[in-house]
Amino acid sequence: MKLIIAIIQTHKLEFVKRELEAVDVNLMTVTNVLGQGRQKGVTEIYRGAKEAGGLLNKVRLDIAVNEDFVEPTIKAITKGAHTGNVGDGKIFIVDLLECVRISSAERGSVAIG
Ligand SMILES: Nc1ncnc2c1ncn2[C@@H]1O[C@H](COP(=O)(O)OP(=O)(O)OP(=O)(O)O)[C@@H](O)[C@H]1O
Ligand SMILES: [Mg+2]
Incomplete structure (x- = not known):
């Protein structure tokens, strides 16, 4: 099992979600986050307002998958984003x-999706 954090x-969220659905990845957590990459937000300003500390608004996806879904998930996110x-x-x-499904107490791979 892997946790994929993207x-x-x-503005790419809807495209990524569509690509994920196409490979049957439907379970996810989506969070609005602030971040900076190696440009430290500087060269991206034209595409989004800078927030506190010069950080940029981004979307974070947390997706837990079984091993055979790892590559399809990575490819779908890359394609959409x-x-x-x-x-x-x-x-x-x-x-x-x-991974524990609280409603049933199932664990491991069967609890993921
Ligand atoms: N090493 C890292 N650790 C934690 N978060 C990161 C890291 N690199 C990138 N991020 C997060 O990902 C977001 C997007 O990163 P970004 O695509 O700008 O990466 P990059 O390394 O600067 O690549 P590029 O040169 O293509 O922009 C950042 O705003 C930040 O939230
Ligand atoms: Mg960057």
């Missing part, structure tokens, strides 16, 4: 130790 541009410009975002893949 930071994308806010890519423009080729700086600030397109980043994907972090983290080993996920456990």
Whole structure:
């Protein structure tokens, strides 16, 4: 199991969600976040207002998947979020130790999706 954390541009969320649905990834957590990449927000100002501390608004997706969904999920996010410009975002893949569905007490792979 992996936890896929993606930071994308806010206006790309609907495209990314559509691509994820196309590969049958429907369970996700979406959060509005502030961030900066290696340009420290500077060269992206024209595409979004700077917030406190010079940070930019971004969207974060948290998606827990079983192993066979890892690559399709990465590809779907990349396809939906890519423009080729700086600030397109980043994907972090983290080993996920456990998952518990609270309603049923199921654990592990069966609890993910
Ligand atoms: N190393 C990192 N650690 C934590 N968050 C990061 C990291 N790199 C990027 N982010 C997050 O991802 C967002 C988008 O990053 P961004 O796409 O600008 O990365 P980048 O490394 O600057 O690449 P690019 O040169 O293509 O812009 C940032 O605003 C920040 O929220
Ligand atoms: Mg950047």
